[in-house]
Amino acid sequence: MSTILGHHHISMLVKNARETDRFYRKIMGLRRVKVTVNQDDPSMYHLFYGDQVGNPGSGLTFFEMPNIGRTHHGTNAITRIGLMVPTEESLSYWKARFEEADVYHGSRTTFAQRPALKFEDPDGLRLVLVVAGDDEKADFQPVIASEVPVEHQIRGMGPIEITVRDGDRFSHTLTELMGYRPVYKNQMDSLFQTVNADSYGEILVREEDGPFERPGRGSVHHLAVRVKEPDELTHWDQMAKDNHFASSGLVDRYYFESLYFRESNGILFEIATDGPGYSVDQDVAHLGEKLVLPPFLEARRKEIESQLTPID
Numbered sequence: 681m682s683t684i685l686g687h688h689h690i691s692m693l694v695k696n697a698r699e700t701d702r703f704y705r706k707i708m709g710l711r712r713v714k715v716t717v718n719q720d721d722p723s724m725y726h727l728f729y730g731d732q733v734g735n736p737g738s739g740l741t742f743f744e745m746p747n748i749g750r751t752h753h754g755t756n757a758i759t760r761i762g763l764m765v766p767t768e769e770s771l772s773y774w775k776a777r778f779e780e781a782d783v784y785h786g787s788r789t790t791f792a793q794r795p796a797l798k799f800e801d802p803d804g805l806r807l808v809l810v811v812a813g814d815d816e817k818a819d820f821q822p823v824i825a826s827e828v829p830v831e832h833q834i835r836g837m838g839p840i841e842i843t844v845r846d847g848d849r850f851s852h853t854l855t856e857l858m859g860y861r862p863v864y865k866n867q868m869d870s871l872f873q874t875v876n877a878d879s880y881g882e883i884l885v886r887e888e889d890g891p892f893e894r895p896g897r898g899s900v901h902h903l904a905v906r907v908k909e910p911d912e913l914t915h916w917d918q919m920a921k922d923n924h925f926a927s928s929g930l931v932d933r934y935y936f937e938s939l940y941f942r943e944s945n946g947i948l949f950e951i952a953t954d955g956p957g958y959s960v961d962q963d964v965a966h967l968g969e970k971l972v973l974p975p976f977l978e979a980r981r982k983e984i985e986s987q988l989t990p991i992d
Contacts, residue, residue, distance in 0.1 A: 684859055685905075689740070704740065710823060711967070717984060737819075738820070815878040
């Protein structure tokens with residue numbers, strides 16, 4: 681058996697790495713913890729942002745695709761990313777910050793039955809700040825060089841909204857196959873938590889008919905959830921096979937080991953291990969300062985660098 685501990689990271693498609701980097705570092709106050717490439721297509725950047733050390737559950741990652749078109753929103757997609765902030769006063773801080781930086785945002789609202797503030801990044805990615813309240817992320821490490829005060833910094837990922845045509849089948853996958861527990865269900869949505877029973881690992885499910893989403897800039901590629909040890913991945917590989925989900929088999933991503941599977945509504949999940957982490961090839965003080973490559977790509981560094989536009 682294996683236990684999902686919460687979110688690990690979430691990965692998006694963007695058009696311009698430099699613009700994305702400016703937004704998440706300068707506006708959102710996150711730390712860039714890794715500059716690397718898509719291991720399956722090293723002609724594109726893969727950028728990682730999070731807390732000071734990139735702890736699991738804090739990771740927002742981005743694939744740069746300069747020729748990508750716009751997203752055509754629809755169902756069977758990950759449709760909004762929750763980011764946790766400590767208090768309702770933090771929402772006031774962020775609303776003022778967004779207004780000053782001309783970031784598209786809405787009014788104060790609720791999301792997953794918590795106080796919230798919706799906004800979008802330069803690619804139109806839909807996000808929402810959610811008040812954590814009494815929920816604390818024990819391993820959160822403040823970003824030292826952030827322009828955002830520690831008391832308002834983003835603590836990590838929160839409720840992830842997933843919109844599907846077949847809500848019952850998706851809920852069955854979460855509860856019966858992946859070990860999530862239902863928190864509530866109403867006419868609008870259903871909320872699920874991991875065994876940790878906090879807001880940092882929640883999935884918010886909305887059922888909606890209509891055309892499937894056609895991904896483009898600002899769309900979500902996949903959601904990665906956490907397990908502790910690599911040997912747990914064999915359980916998830918077997919689960920995918922037993923339920924006729926398309927599975928990648930075990931994959932060594934160097935910073936963690938993982939497995940990908942696509943459930944019956946087409947949502948792509950990654951199951952990823954906590955370690956070894958982003959400091960395996962850089963010390964913590966210098967995370968994200970230069971392009972790093974996994975060992976199997978290092979011999980191609982010159983070729984890879986020639987295809988990338990410098991970010992800094």
